[in-house]
Structure formats: structure tokens, C-alpha cells
Amino acid sequence: MYKLIRDVITGEVNVVNKQEGNRLLSIPFDPANTDYQEYLKWLAEGNTPEPADEV
Amino acid sequence: MSELNVNAITDASGGNTTQINGATPTNDNLMGRNRIINGAMEIAQRGTSAVSTSASFPVDRFNFYEDVTSATATGQQSTDAPAGFKNSLVYTVGTGASPGAANYAGIQQRIEGYNIADFGFGTSDAKTFTLSFWVKSSVTGTFGVGFRNGSGTRSYIASYTINSTNTWEYKTITIAGDTSGTWLNDTSTGISCFFDLGVGSTYSTTAGSWQAGSLFGLTGGAKLSSTSGATWYITGVQLEAGVGTSFERRLYPQELALCQRYYQLIASGSPKTICNVAYYSASAIYGNLPLPVEMRSVPSIDQTTGTSYYVSYSAATGDFFNSLTVGSPSTKRAVEFYNGTEISGTSGNAAFVRTNNANAYLALTAEL
Numbered sequence: 001m002y003k004l005i006r007d008v009i010t011g012e013v014n015v016v017n018k019q020e021g022n023r024l025l026s027i028p029f030d031p032a033n034t035d036y037q038e039y040l041k042w043l044a045e046g047n048t049p050e051p052a053d054e055v
Numbered sequence: 056m057s058e059l060n061v062n063a064i065t066d067a068s069g070g071n072t073t074q075i076n077g078a079t080p081t082n083d084n085l086m087g088r089n090r091i092i093n094g095a096m097e098i099a100q101r102g103t104s105a106v107s108t109s110a111s112f113p114v115d116r117f118n119f120y121e122d123v124t125s126a127t128a129t130g131q132q133s134t135d136a137p138a139g140f141k142n143s144l145v146y147t148v149g150t151g152a153s154p155g156a157a158n159y160a161g162i163q164q165r166i167e168g169y170n171i172a173d174f175g176f177g178t179s180d181a182k183t184f185t186l187s188f189w190v191k192s193s194v195t196g197t198f199g200v201g202f203r204n205g206s207g208t209r210s211y212i213a214s215y216t217i218n219s220t221n222t223w224e225y226k227t228i229t230i231a232g233d234t235s236g237t238w239l240n241d242t243s244t245g246i247s248c249f250f251d252l253g254v255g256s257t258y259s260t261t262a263g264s265w266q267a268g269s270l271f272g273l274t275g276g277a278k279l280s281s282t283s284g285a286t287w288y289i290t291g292v293q294l295e296a297g298v299g300t301s302f303e304r305r306l307y308p309q310e311l312a313l314c315q316r317y318y319q320l321i322a323s324g325s326p327k328t329i330c331n332v333a334y335y336s337a338s339a340i341y342g343n344l345p346l347p348v349e350m351r352s353v354p355s356i357d358q359t360t361g362t363s364y365y366v367s368y369s370a371a372t373g374d375f376f377n378s379l380t381v382g383s384p385s386t387k388r389a390v391e392f393y394n395g396t397e398i399s400g401t402s403g404n405a406a407f408v409r410t411n412n413a414n415a416y417l418a419l420t421a422e423l
Contacts, residue, residue, distance in 0.1 A: 005380050008339045008395035014383040022414075024360045026381040032242050032352035034422060053396065 002039060002049035013052045078300060089303040090170045091248070092116045092313045094188075094292035096132060096142040100320040100418070105129035105147075112422075114144050115314040118163045123253050123280045126152035128160060136290050137189045137223040139302075143290035146252055151283035153253075159272065160253030160280040162289065165423040167316075167351060168205065168245030174232055174296060176204070176246070181232030185299040186213070186248065191223045191288040192279065199251035199262065199273025200228065205244035207269030209236035212251075214262040214273055225291075227299040233265045242351050244423045247271075248294060252287060253280025315348040319419045325410040329379070329417060330392060332367060334404045339395035340367055340374075341382065342408060346419070350387045354419035356380070364415040367398070369406035374399060379408075379417065390419060 005015040005026070016039055018025040027035040043049075066073045073079065098115040106113045107129045109120050119130030127149035136143045146162060154160060175181045186200065195217045202211045211233065215226040239245055251259075254272020261274050279285050291302045305313075321344070322329050332342030356379060363375035376398060382391025392408070400406070410417065 007383055008335065008393065009341075010383070012383065015381055017380065019360070022359050022361055024356075024358050024378050025420075026356040026358070026379065028353045028355065028381050028383060028385055030353035032421075033355060034352070035355045035420070055395075 002042065002047075004049050004052040006052040006055055008055055011055055016049060086303065088295040088300065089293045090166050091164055091292045091294045093310055094290070094302065095140055095310070096144045096290050097307065098311055098314045099132045100314065100318055102323075103132045105131040112318070114142075115318060116164050117144055118165075119146070120163060121160045121253075121280070123152050123154045123158040123160050126150055126160070126253070126280050128280065130162065133288060135191070135288055137191075137225075140189065140290050143189070143191075143288045146279065146287045148280055148282060148285040151281050151285065153281045154255040154278060156255045156257045158253065158255040159258055161250045161271075162252065163247055163249040164292070165244045165247045166294070167423060168239040168241045168243050171238075171245040172240035174238075174246075176233045176238035177236050179234055181234045182296045183229060183231050183298075184294060184296050185227060185229045187225070187227040187291070187293045187299045187302070188289055189223055189225050189291040190215075190217060191221060192217045193220055193284075193286045194277055194279050194282055195220055196277030197273070199254070199259075199276040201249040201251060201254075201271030201273075202230070203247050203249070203269060203271060204233075204236055205239045205247070206237065208267060209233055209238070209265060210260070210268055210270035211265045212260055212262045212270060212273050214276065217277070223288075229298060235265065236267075250289065251276060251278075253278045312348050316351050317420070317422045319346060319348070319350070319354070321419065322410045322415065322417045325412050325415050327410045327415075329365070329408045329410065331405065331407050332392070334369065334398070334400045334402050334406065336402045337400060338398050339393065340398050340400070340406065340408070341391065341393045343382075343389055343391045345389045346387075350419065350421040351423070352421040353385050353387055354381075354390060354421040356390070356392070356417065357420045358417040359414055361412060361414065364410065364412040365408060366411040367400065367406045367408050369400055369404040372400075373411075374406070375411060387421070
């Protein structure tokens, strides 16, 4: 499951974490990152990530 | 001892095919000619245990695929290798089953576009290229190996024959480059090379010509995945412009550095160091790690998580937490780590972060 992450300093949401069992992928919003490309594809399929926590 | 001082060495007719120790020196067969990374299967940063999850990496840069319904298989680094090699990659079928139409099983390497830019694919200047490798299989027959562009709109299937069971055989396949289609020459996938061990009909075609579509299996070819207990080993994989040459040897640290553009293991087991950090506040730590090799993209952090898997030491006190998040200012050359949800310390303190569990594992990934 994907969960958006808010940066403590900037307050911006530009990272998404993907938890699968005890494995966690922490994914930056970089268009060349294939984990991020996979996340965008997942979004395009109509899925919604967990929202980011408030700072 | 003699000394030779000449301005040029040509063949007997004045041409440029003079050989030295059996090889004709050209721009294509000097160092850097092998576009496959880790072709000798020596680098296995993720470990040497067998993998069974499709798309995982039994050795660096080589994906294992097993998507055949009702079949099982593993991929693993092996020490069974032909003379001159130390390692191979072995694909072992557990329970065999014939691939359904949309199933696929095999081994693949995606090559970054920068590394085949000179091939000129998609233009009238497309170069001929050669794939060579050592292979050993418990199943004989005609196997397929597929080449595709990054978007999967152009494909070529080649075939090779395994003549004898459980015997190392050397194969060389030379193919005219594709003059059509769009072939990326940047940080995206330039070309992928897929060894068909069980590709279904949806993705299969006949050998010998460039075709539109995403095709990587050989119609009518041998399908290893169908045979329970079958094994298929490969090493010495080389893809180069022009005709085939002997396997290009690179020093271990050179090959490791090439692999680290796509994956960098930082820490495995405990206690292992990760990076220095500072307490930005009482509830947030930030640290950064300069990377020894620039990665292909800004990397993801690939880690195991669990209660107190990681610890931040400061002022003789351990501050335990479960995971690290990648900071958005991270680049391809340095990664920022932070945790802003599980931290309890003193704002302004300096600290260092270690793993704190034998199962803790943290790496950076920028795979294609």
C-alpha cells in the first residue's frame, strides 16, 4: 500500500512510501525513477494512496 | 628484443583488417565494448540466496521472471562455470508447467539508453550487433532470446541451439540493427535482452526479423519451464557492436561500480553504519550520504522495517526507530535520509545511525 509522506521542514508532499510485508520502499518523486513510474501507473488505474500525516 | 617504429600497420593489400593475436583492432572491440553489465555474474549485492519472486534480481542487473501458472522456479548465483569464469546464474525449475498464452519465464537485462546510443537504432545507420554467452542446460533444443526497445514497440527474436545436456556451450548471435522505431538513448531503457525459458504465445513470434510490438519469446522454441527439475545456467554474457569478440574482462571493483549506478547496498545485518544525522528538532532527524557512484535516477530507499530495526546514537543514548524515509532534496549523487515520526531526542544534537536488528537491510535502487 502506498502512503504519501510530508517533509517535516518544507511541509511539502513529494515522497511516497510503499509497504509490502516488512519491506518498505521510500520513493522520491523523480520521473526517471521506475518505482515512481510504477506508482503513477497505479494512480492512473484509479487507486488512491493513504494521505500524508500533518506536520 | 626488437623495437618497431612505424607510422601505420595495414594488411597485405593496404587495408585495415590486420589482425593482432587473431583479432582486428577496431573502435568497437576496445575496452567498453560489452554493453551488458555483470555478464560474468560475479556481483550479487542483494545476496546469494535463491530468489523466486518474479522480477527480482538473483545477481545484479539480471532480472528473474517466473510467471507461469502452476509452475515454480528459482534464480541464483552459482559457482558452476566454464573455464575462465568464476560464477554463473542458474535458473532452476521446481514444478514444471507449460506457459499459458500470456505467461512468461526467463532471465532479462535492461540496458540503459546511454550505453547503446552509438548503435544508431531507429536510423539508417543502425549497427549490426552481437550477443555471445556461455550456456548449460539439462534440456536440449532450440531456445529463443528476445531484444526489445524500451517502450516495447520493436522486437527481434533470435534462436540458439543447445546440443548436449548439462554441457557448457558457447553461443554467438549476430543481428542487423533495427532501422525503424524509436530507440531511447538517455537514462531510460535502450534495449532489453530476454532469454526465453517459458514465454507464452501472446509474446512469441518466429525468429529472424525486427517486428512491431513487445515480443520476447520464440514460437515453437524449447520452454525450460515445462520440465520439472530442469536447470539452465548462463554466464559470460556480452552484447557489443559489430561481430563477436572474446569476453571483455573488467576488474571486480569496476564491475561493482557499474552495478552501483542501479543499486547500492548500504547496510545488511547489525550493527552496520548508515550515515551521520542531526536532530532537526526533538522529533525529527536528518542526515545525508554522498554516493560513490552517480545513480541512474534519484534512488528509492529499499529497506526492511520492524520495531527498533534502526537506532540513532547521541549523547550516549540510543533513539530507536523502525524505518528511514528518502528526503526530497536527494539527488543522483547524494541521498538525504530522515525520520520525522518515531524520533525522541534533543534538538540540535549530532548523532549517527546504525542498523539494530540482524534482519535490517537498507539499499538504494535506481533500476531500469
